Amino acid sequence: MVRKKVVAMLLAGGQGSRLSVLTNRVAKPAVPFGGKYRIIDFPLSNCVNSDIDTVGVLTQYEPLELNAYIGTGQAWDLDRNSGGVFVLPPYQSSQAGRWYSGTADAIYQNIAFIDRYNPEYVLILSGDHIYKMDYAAMLDAHIAKKADLTIAVRPVPMEEAHRFGIMNTDADERIIEFEEKPKQPKSNKASMGIYIFSWPVLRKYLCLDEENPESSNDFGKNVIPAILNDGLGVYAYAFDAYWKDVGTVQSLWEANMDLISEDPEIQLDDPAWRIYSKSPCMPPHCVGVDAVIERSSITEGCYVGGTVKHSVLFAGVTVEDGAEVLDSVIMPGASILSGAKVHRAIIGENSVVGKDAFVGAERLPEDGDYDTSLTDDITLIASGTEIAAGSRVPVGMIVNTGVYGAIEDEEE
Amino acid sequence: MRNDVFGLIYTGESSMQLRDLTYSRSVAAVPFAGRYRCIDFVLSNLVNTGISNVGIVAQKNYHSLMDHLGSGKEWELHRKHDGLFILPPFVTRDNTGIYRGTIDAYHSVMGYIRRSSQKYIILVGSHTIYSTTYDDMLKKHIESGAAITLMYNEVGKHHPDDQFNELRFALEDDGRITDIQLNPNNPATCYSFCDTAIMEKTTFEHLIEDAYSRGETDFIRDVLLKKVNEIPMYGWRYDGYVGCLSSLSSYFNHNMNVLKREVRDDLFNPAHPIYTKTKDEVPARYVGDAKVKNSLVADGCVIEGEVENCVLFRGTHVGKGSKLKNCVVLQACHIEEDCELNYAILDKGCTIRSGRKLAGYDSFPIIIRKGSVI
Numbered sequence: 001m002v003r004k005k006v007v008a009m010l011l012a013g014g015q016g017s018r019l020s021v022l023t024n025r026v027a028k029p030a031v032p033f034g035g036k037y038r039i040i041d042f043p044l045s046n047c048v049n050s051d052i053d054t055v056g057v058l059t060q061y062e063p064l065e066l067n068a069y070i071g072t073g074q075a076w077d078l079d080r081n082s083g084g085v086f087v088l089p090p091y092q093s094s095q096a097g098r099w100y101s102g103t104a105d106a107i108y109q110n111i112a113f114i115d116r117y118n119p120e121y122v123l124i125l126s127g128d129h130i131y132k133m134d135y136a137a138m139l140d141a142h143i144a145k146k147a148d149l150t151i152a153v154r155p156v157p158m159e160e161a162h163r164f165g166i167m168n169t170d171a172d173e174r175i176i177e178f179e180e181k182p183k184q185p186k187s188n189k190a191s192m193g194i195y196i197f198s199w200p201v202l203r204k205y206l207c208l209d210e211e212n213p214e215s216s217n218d219f220g221k222n223v224i225p226a227i228l229n230d231g232l233g234v235y236a237y238a239f240d241a242y243w244k245d246v247g248t249v250q251s252l253w254e255a256n257m258d259l260i261s262e263d264p265e266i267q268l269d270d271p272a273w274r275i276y277s278k279s280p281c282m283p284p285h286c287v288g289v290d291a292v293i294e295r296s297s298i299t300e301g302c303y304v305g306g307t308v309k310h311s312v313l314f315a316g317v318t319v320e321d322g323a324e325v326l327d328s329v330i331m332p333g334a335s336i337l338s339g340a341k342v343h344r345a346i347i348g349e350n351s352v353v354g355k356d357a358f359v360g361a362e363r364l365p366e367d368g369d370y371d372t373s374l375t376d377d378i379t380l381i382a383s384g385t386e387i388a389a390g391s392r393v394p395v396g397m398i399v400n401t402g403v404y405g406a407i408e409d410e411e412e
Numbered sequence: 413m414r415n416d417v418f419g420l421i422y423t424g425e426s427s428m429q430l431r432d433l434t435y436s437r438s439v440a441a442v443p444f445a446g447r448y449r450c451i452d453f454v455l456s457n458l459v460n461t462g463i464s465n466v467g468i469v470a471q472k473n474y475h476s477l478m479d480h481l482g483s484g485k486e487w488e489l490h491r492k493h494d495g496l497f498i499l500p501p502f503v504t505r506d507n508t509g510i511y512r513g514t515i516d517a518y519h520s521v522m523g524y525i526r527r528s529s530q531k532y533i534i535l536v537g538s539h540t541i542y543s544t545t546y547d548d549m550l551k552k553h554i555e556s557g558a559a560i561t562l563m564y565n566e567v568g569k570h571h572p573d574d575q576f577n578e579l580r581f582a583l584e585d586d587g588r589i590t591d592i593q594l595n596p597n598n599p600a601t602c603y604s605f606c607d608t609a610i611m612e613k614t615t616f617e618h619l620i621e622d623a624y625s626r627g628e629t630d631f632i633r634d635v636l637l638k639k640v641n642e643i644p645m646y647g648w649r650y651d652g653y654v655g656c657l658s659s660l661s662s663y664f665n666h667n668m669n670v671l672k673r674e675v676r677d678d679l680f681n682p683a684h685p686i687y688t689k690t691k692d693e694v695p696a697r698y699v700g701d702a703k704v705k706n707s708l709v710a711d712g713c714v715i716e717g718e719v720e721n722c723v724l725f726r727g728t729h730v731g732k733g734s735k736l737k738n739c740v741v742l743q744a745c746h747i748e749e750d751c752e753l754n755y756a757i758l759d760k761g762c763t764i765r766s767g768r769k770l771a772g773y774d775s776f777p778i779i780i781r782k783g784s785v786i
Contacts, residue, residue: 297694
């Protein structure tokens with residue numbers, strides 16, 4: 001086996017329950033983002049653009065969609081003779097078989113995978129952020145400092161620092177203290193959950209961590225504090241470009257809207273740093289004779305006959321003549337039929353909003369009580385849902401799979 | 413998958429009729445419908461029929477074609493067994509490398525044809541656009557006992573303005589072809605050849621060897637026309653959309669026709685998708701005061717101006733205050749501010765500086781050569 005300098009391990013495990021029905025049947029990294037991407041395209045493209053060609057994707061929640069999406073890795077040029085992209089689910093061995101109990105345990109259970117490539121360094125990533133980052137530059141810093149561990153950090157507003165894992169550093173960027181959600185933060189350098197370890201160091205501490213029955217097998221809680229306690233060289237690497245967590249309905253909506261803002265903070269059309277994704281093989285989108293489109297992002301396979309303002313349309317979306325889409329994110333294959341309105345909503349894959357239906361309608365007293373703790377003012381329609389013709393879905397409501405509003409119609 | 417048939421695409425057609433569009437590329441590599449190249453259609457048709465062995469006869473200007481096709485992985489033709497074979501001209505004791513006609517070209521790739529293990533061959537050109545599978549045509553070929561089955565569609569009877577290697581068939585009720593006319597001034601029938609033929613490989617080998625030995629050069633003129641009453645040729649009628657790129661205005665019109673829903677639904681049927689090389693462009697962005705109506709817009713476009721009845725290929729930028737009407741704008745053109753364009757075809761990578769105005773006419777769209785700065 002050809003030796004690899006660095007192997008990336010992408011922690012894609014979590015269900016992402018704060019994304020509500022969007023992760024009904026898919027793991028968070030496979031959630032669509034930005035018109036033609038899925039969240040995982042960002043870390044994968046960053047890897048490829050940083051010359052990292054061996055990536056393990058660790059997942060244990062609803063892997064089908066993610067597996068099917070990654071395929072051979074061809075879309076990211078990761079179909080390699082040596083290396084490439086691998087989906088690594090939990091497995092049974094002769095001793096035992098168990099789920100990944102924590103982030104560190106997920107890597108521990110795949111030590112054999114990393115050992116195959118005998119790398120000098122291991123890059124740990126998570127699959128729930130939108131950002132463009134040159135991991136090669138971070139690796140250069142790691143090597144220059146002769147570090148055992150380098151942690152990517154970004155500045156957050158001091159008044160919000162108490163919500164993050166905060167790194168306190170000396171003048172040389174060496175981390176002297178790590179505080180998880182400190183009440184009195186001493187710095188504003190928040191961990192991004194991106195780590196570069198020298199592989200022998202990580203390997204040793206993963207094994208130590210596994211032997212400790214008290215440990216919850218988590219990088220932030222157990223492994224990194226242990227390395228710091230032992231006085232190893234742990235350095236911060238500052239990153240100060242666009243970085244957005246898309247772990248909640250609101251933040252996913254916002255990050256999509258960031259792409260169509262007047263002066264976007266993140267440019268995806270940089271030829272030197274392309275974001276790759278799997279092509280759906282559809283023709284360019286078509287705009288109808290009476291269409292009105294303002295400040296929007298529209299991609300292949302779409303048809304727009306009606307009005308689309310300040311919205312992101314994914315591949316194969318239909319907005320029929322006379323339909324209206326405002327401030328919304330319409331995921332692949334969804335249809336908005338004629339006369340329907342969609343305001344400030346996320347419409348899941350292949351859902352249909354029936355004729356003259358209104359998604360995101362003003363909340364009325366007769367709508368009764370419903371939970372908006374996950375959605376706030378974003379109305380959310382799960383994938384594969386049908387909103388019956390003429391029905392109303394009030395602001396912030398979550399509609400789960402099935403048919404919505406049909407029974408009410410019959411009563412009328 | 414079908415193990416009994418392979419495809420051979422001829423890409424050496426004379427390309428004068430497309431003027432500057434084929435200045436540096438073969439017809440097969442001419443961009444079409446926002447993100448495709450002409451060859452994507454026939455190549456996808458073959459792949460969607462389940463064919464895994466496709467040869468492409470390249471003749472001239474084939475660099476951009478090879479760049480487009482690569483290893484064939486977008487069409488799933490990067491195979492261990494069979495796959496995509498690009499067959500450029502080469503010089504040997506028997507070959508000059510320069511083909512006098514299709515017979516020469518086919519004769520020079522006889523080695524590939526002999527090595528192909530399939531029983532039937534589908535012979536297609538590259539300047540005809542349609543989207544289907546060949547299953548029905550193959551079935552008809554086998555059932556009818558034809559030596560050659562030729563695909564045709566029904567067109568107007570009147571003399572076409574832009575005739576280019578056009579064949580018209582006279583047919584009997586059972587589909588047997590009784591007469592063929594080449595570029596008739598006054599066509600006797602409405603049945604026009606769609607540049608697609610099926611026969612047994614051995615029949616094809618025999619016909620080519622025989623014609624070559626007599627010093628003949630053109631497969632249509634010297635084989636099909638001469639042998640129409642000698643060997644059984646049958647027609648297979650195709651009723652879907654057919655776009656023959658026989659002139660610059662037909663190129664323009666067929667691009668514009670993609671704006672019609674029925675044409676789009678016919679060409680881009682999800683049951684047999686059209687594959688092409690992906691460029692990983694970002695979705696198109698509409699910014700500022702963009703106004704777009706009745707247009708096809710590919711990914712990577714940024715639109716700030718007004719666009720009506722246009723086909724915009726990947727990565728086109730339409731600046732503020734610019735007005736585009738009835739235009740076909742190929743990949744990566746940059747139209748700056750306050751321009752006015754009407755009935756224009758802009759080849760790849762053109763720049764139109766601020767304030768410029770260009771206009772053609774519907775019967776005579778103007779063509780701006782690749783990379784021009786105006």
